[in-house]
Amino acid sequence: MKLFEPLSRPGFQLANRIVMAPMTRSRSDAAAVVPAYAADYYGSRADGGLLITEGTGTSAMAIGYARTPGIYTEAQIDAWRGVTAAVHQRGGRIFLQLMHVGRIAHAANRTIPDPPVAPSPIRAKGQMWTDAQGMQPNDEPRALELSEIPGVIDEFAAAARNAMSAGFDGVELHAASGYLPNQFLATGSNQRSDAYGGPVANRVRFVVEALEAMITGVGSASRVGIKVSPGMQFNDIQDEDPVATHVALAQAIEPLGLAYVHVMRAGIGAENALRDAYRGTMLVGGGFSRDEAEAVIAAGRADAIVFGTAYLANPDLVSRFRKGAALNAPDKATFYTPGTKGYTDYPVLS
């Protein structure tokens, strides 16, 4: 099967086309440090072609959810070293997903008193979990001043450097799911009238600059990827024309020579428009079975396939796919709960 064939691009080699999706697991401590047992979780999945970590904050301001990790303090970097060592010891490859929540935040989940920042001062509809106060509405954000944007971009460069220091093989920009980079892309959340808002050429600017900063931070574009989710309305993202926005983004970033563009399918066929518009490596995810993954790769519509919940529930997903074996069902109740239950205790086939 093509799913098990290696992928070889300059500076970016995968042993197979099975990629573990970035998944927030909410097991970090109050200092945004991943637990030691995260090394078992990621290490036991190291035979995937590429593992992408849970979204990880570039700064204290970038964090908005309970118990999510960061990559901006020495303690955080050191804890991640345990994860990368476990994956590398088993011959795997792992990218760190860099995340800035922007307006998707609540004060009870933050270590700083400042309100969240966003392209425009528009509160996102919806609620999020807080350990102290249960479900709470997203906080009202304040708009980033034009003069503050270079500082936010610099945090992506610093986080990317820290990721290299922690031993990661690369970094992925989380520009999907309604977080800060996606908030800049979308017309509903970006109502700026400066160089970062208005026409699509301006709305893609933040994402392009964040990627350039990450390339500087890691020293090579072949160690940088991006995730997008055109048409996904999660976290109150509204865009007048998500396909056109993302095609313009793909054209703007093609000259950068990234490791890959990772598209989460959202039911509007944007992954096909992007495949046609973008000549680089493309990963596609969202609700794939083994057989559909094989068919999409065989048809040349993706270079590798990203698996989320199936990989979460099956540390030995690659060997189960090889054998055509049944999969464990994911337990939603433990997706975001602290501790090892539902994290490192899914059974593997003997």
Ligand SMILES: Cc1cc2nc3c(=O)[nH]c(=O)nc-3n(C[C@H](O)[C@H](O)[C@H](O)COP(=O)(O)O)c2cc1C
């Ligand atoms: C528990 C959980 C946490 C997730 N956290 C993230 C995240 O941190 N970053 C991200 O880009 N996507 C996140 N996602 C979305 C997944 O990366 C993936 O796009 C989605 O699960 C669809 O793929 P699937 O149908 O194979 O699960 C998360 C999904 C789940 C189930």
